[in-house]
Amino acid sequence: AQRVTQPEKLLSVFKGAPVELKCNYSYSGSPELFWYVQYSRQRLQLLLRHISRESIKGFTADLNKGETSFHLKKPFAQEEDSAMYYCALSGRAGANNLFFGTGTRLTVIP
């Protein structure tokens, strides 16, 4: 069975400080990993996915299959990064059912 774990419910950092949101997963096959973000009063939206290996809004995430982790990082946090962040896993192509972690609320302190 698939499982996504985000150990921190809340994370506060100062503006300009590095931020890392942790995500660990368990899945028997080769999953696709994603980070979704929900800003205040907005809908869930994709931030980035591991297959595209891109940096979005300064965020990056590397899939570490050995540690089964997909931590989200940004070297210098900005106030506009304050949001709820969800790590998610999809088991296969086609019907990309997403399995979410419990989410981490990031607050960037000015």
Next chain:
Amino acid sequence: EPEVTQTPSHQVTQMGQEVILRCVPISNHLYFYWYRQILGQKVEFLVSFYNNEISEKSEIFDDQFSVERPDGSNFTLKIRSTKLEDSAMYFCASDSGTANSYEQYFGPGTRLTVT
């Protein structure tokens, strides 16, 4: 930019009543999903729908739930006889189903309150 829309934004119903939650996915998308989020808990997958039939469902999606795409634009979730524990935020999502597109677009959600 096209968006997934959901109506109503908030639905209050009495236990045992039937509710229908409506979604209009993005027009050229092929895969449709329902998720729910009970307050304080994680977003949970309910069901995926493709080519006018359910492609996958979770154990949450029992016989009291059904989905339909009645007219080629709306995608509905029906709960036949609501229970208190069905109170949650229900999200609809869609994606294009193309080979390299894994991005699901979410609607704003319908908050269902069962009293």
